[in-house]
Amino acid sequence: MLKSIAKASLLAAALTLPLSLTSARAEEKTDFKVCWSIYVGWMPWGYLQDSGLMKKWADKYDISVEIVQINDYVESINQYTAGEYDGCSMTNMDALSIPAGGGVDTTALIVGDYSNGNDGIILKDKTELADIKGQSVNLVELSVSHYLLARALDTVGLSEQDLTVVNTSDADMIAAYQTPDVTAVVTWNPLLSEIEADANATKVFDSSGIPGEIIDIMMVNTETLADNPAFGKALVGAWYELMAIMSSDSDEGVAARTAMAEASGTDLAGYDAQLATTKMFYTPAEAVEFTKSAELPKTMKFVAEFLFDKGILGEGAPSPEFVGVSFPDGSIYGDTGNVKLKFDPSFMAMAAEGTL
DSSP, rough: OOOOOOOHHHHHHHHOOOOOOOOOOOOOOOOEEEESSOOOGGGHHHHHHHHHHHHHHHHHHHHHEEEEOOHHHHHHHHHHHHTTSSEEEEHHHHHHHIIITTTTTTEEEEEEEHHHHHEEEESSSSSGGGGGGOEEEETTTTTTHHHHHHHHHHHTOOOOGGSSSOOOOOOGGGHHTTTTOOEEEEETTHHHHHHHHSSTTTEEEEESTTTSSEEEEEEHHHHHHOOOOHHHHHHHHHHHHHHHTSOOOSHHHHHHHOOOOOHHTTTTTHHOOOOOOOOOOOOEEEEEEHSSSSHHHHOOOOOOOHHHHOOOOSTTOOOOTEEEOOOTSSESSSOOTOOEEOOOOHHHHHHTTTTT
């Protein structure tokens, strides 16, 4: 998955869409569509569609839910923002910058996982993070890799001014590392593991150093969810039935993970290795606890400040608090008059209580 912020022109296009397009039409309905892109924590969405589990839960609520894979991650978010989809898998950072920053009221329905080592910084022929000072660092600019770098530099008293960021496509990252001129990269799995296997490569920092900050979520349109709670119940019910299956070592669990592995271009061992550096919330109770934690508002403050610093927190944002983000305890970070991102664990709580 290209866990990347849209480039300025792409983002501007999304933000200037007519209001009639930037919100899914809020109304009672029976047919829904959500989209997702390739990433270890989102492979279950494809399996839900292919296995019939999504249909099973949709039928329970007399609705239909189509789950669509989109190969371009940023494009999937833009299509959600434009109202083409009722939900979309994305990171907390991208949700704040693109749909919420663009005025689309969005709810974190299923907090699925956070990166716990899937994203990392690698230096060539150096072994300490502080050695990055003065180097050119190749990464996907304005992505979670860029965010990870900023957070890592804080831990050793450095800032981006102490190095040079070189924007590099994820598709080119492995080849770039093989060239003599590239001495530092920031990327995510499976690229991270492949580069780290080089004899001269040392991983000096990874996302396990900032646990809970790079979060992978199924985001849905708030108004659509409010008018159609069955939509939320069906998605959540199907997701946690699959979580129970895929987290087991039963034949069914192995078969599910094998199918997800193949769909993502690897084998079972490769997929399980990626899962090992992903903190999956396999039970709804875990996800609810995380969403209610005191750490989440702090994380979103970090994220908002990063986005504002890079000039991508909504068009004309005057401060990091431009977009309001609400949390389960009723607190709000940012503008209370412009709350466009909501962390609402109520549907996950119903799954935990067995009341779906």
